[in-house]
Amino acid sequence: MKYIIQALEFAIVTALIILSIITFNKINQAALFEKETFSEEKYHYAVITDDISSYAYERFIGGVDAAIKELDSVYEVYEVGDDSLEDVIEMVVITQVDGVILRLSNNAIASEEIDKCKAGGIDIITVGNDAPDSLRDVYIGTNKYNLGRHAATLAIKAVDGPKNIGVILGSEYIDEESIATNNFINGIQDIVTKNDNLNLSIIKYSNSIRAELLMDDILKEDSPINVLICTDPVDVNRIIRVLVDRNKVGDIKIVASGDTAEIKDGIEKRLITASIVEDYEEIGNMSVYFLNRVIQGEGVSTYVNVPFETLEQRNLGIE
């Protein structure tokens, strides 16, 4: 009996110690999420954008975030829309940010604000599309003209014989007048004009109307298209759904953008001919590194081209 009690006491003391350690750890693990870890020594960046919901933005901001963490800096995102660009710029000037990454659908129209920033001692780089007339320090992005040319080339390869090409422009090409939009379309046109059997018949923007509706409209057109170039992965998924619903799969070849799982799946199932992959993440990453180097006074190239890739069945290992 004595030994049983002693064993019981020992077991309880052991259980108490273990339980105490577990509970203590739980108490300590119940630490709150750190809201921010800012300090005066860290660089403070502002990302100003008019698009915070697209696939391109998600990838871009992912790249920014990774680079910011690596450089132990902080950043904040200002969305132009509810607040005017002017107000946003004034705020970043008052709050004395160290650098601004400007990512608008048409950076060229923000030249004046870019110059205000520079006047306020804030370094600024543009991404996605350039503002060549401004005092921006660096432009980082893909060459949209070449991108357009490549898209058109892929469209030619997709269909034999005469080709009627349609284009649905996504989040990056909201502004019809932006340099990026113009360069992309001009790139396509360059190839189209050089091929007699090629015709660019439709250009549509998905920023105001959903891609499904645009696709429905396209299908109702008198002169049906053979190939559709789509610049947004989200739009691609929507378009494919319409084609499946309308039993038009194979009638219209699709040249997509992006490397999402759905797009890869579409390529595997031959719903998509090819996909052009702009490395938005790399753009976000490089924008932070270049801005950091500019702030530190290092000499950097004022134009940084980020190359794009092509996803096809052959490089997915299917063929």
Add this chain to the structure above:
Amino acid sequence: MKRLKNLLFHNTLKRKVFTFMLVILLCFLTGFVYTFYATFKVNKQINEMFTTSIMLNEMNEEMDQFETNLEAYLASKNSDSFVQYLNYYNLLADRASAIIDTDSIYSSSLQMQNIGKLLNAYLDASENAIEYKRGRNTEGYLASYTNLLKISSYIDLKVSNLERMDFKVNLQNYMILTEKFDEIQLGLVVIVALLIVLSILFVFTFSTNVTGPIEALSKQAEDIAKGKYHFEREKGNHFKEAELLRDTFYDMASHIQEYISELRDKVETENKLRVSETEKLKMQNSLNQAELMALQSQINPHFLFNTLNAGVQLAIIEDAERTGNFLEVLSTLFRYNIQSLQNKVKLSDEFSNAKKYYALMQVRFGEQFSFIFDLDEQVTDIEMPPLILQPLLENALIHGFKNKTEAGVIEVKAYATTNGVKIEITDNGEGIPFHDLEKLNRGDFRKMSERGGHTTGLGLGNVYDRLNHFFEAEGIMIFESKINEFTRVIISLPRKDDTTC
């Protein structure tokens, strides 16, 4: 100091109680501190979640009051409004400093730093508006005031962004805290429950430790009271007082046991002494009786002895040689007979006396009986009580041939054995019936002793007792017999030394 040392370093009951209370107290104190720590930590984290929100809310209210008073001053130059404006200005300036201060709790919050900077710009704009107002520059103060309102809207925007972000984080934190707190609470409940169980076990162990040795000693005390002195000694490392009690108890028990043992030995010795005394008294009584009988018988022998001497002298005078010899033998026999029974005689003396007795009996009975004597030369000097053989011969003569007409032969033989000397008196008489023989061998001579008249008066019982007392041994004399064939008395004298068996 000494008492403290005793308390700390000696395994005393006091220390045991002290340690027990301390352990229980520590258990519950630990549980309490633990619970307090958990509650404190969670409470602190909950407070932290809302500290910023409370501060920003206060700042917004101050900004509203600030703007109202500034507007009033700008509109009417009201000095009260200006005083109020200054008050709020100071309050907001302090807040801005507190926010931007690198040591403040907001120094790690980018959004709070932005708000601090915007607040400074906001206050600067108000100063500009006041300056322009004083300089009567209407456009200037209106522009500054408009700028102030714009910055105010920026601050609102930042506050709203911050609160939105904070709410998101706080919500996550709240969820974590709620989940963790439930687990922690469960853990604490289990800890408290285990502490209670442990305390109960401690109390049980403690009470067993304290009362255990006392209970064991009580049981052993009961055993001692019942006369059981042999018990297993309690072992184990108890507290000092219990050990002292135990050792003292065992010492006491041991002393009692020794005392009782001594008492028992004493009683046994006394009993033995008493038995010995009784035996001695019995012996003395027998001797006295024998001596009394001898004295009684000495009256005649002395008279006869003197008379016989006179007869011997008369026979010599008258040349009656045979009668003279007879009377001389008779006289010698009487002389031997009247000696004290406490004397020691040699076996040869006993044989000599027996032969004299035979000589007398020959005169009386003629050829009817014949005695054969065979004495080993080695045992002639053996000492023994007197008058042993004669009563046995008398007994054989009287009882052995009472109803027998044939000539009787009585053989008296003594020889050495490995353990001593054996004397055998064998007659070819009528024998002794079996039940009488058994009685004789058991030492029951009552019937035999009662018979008298023709003998010395010393019965078999007397002979038997004297032999036993002399040699301090039992079974010295045994009887063998076969009806109509023989009766043999065997006396085994144990060897004592060279002369005495």
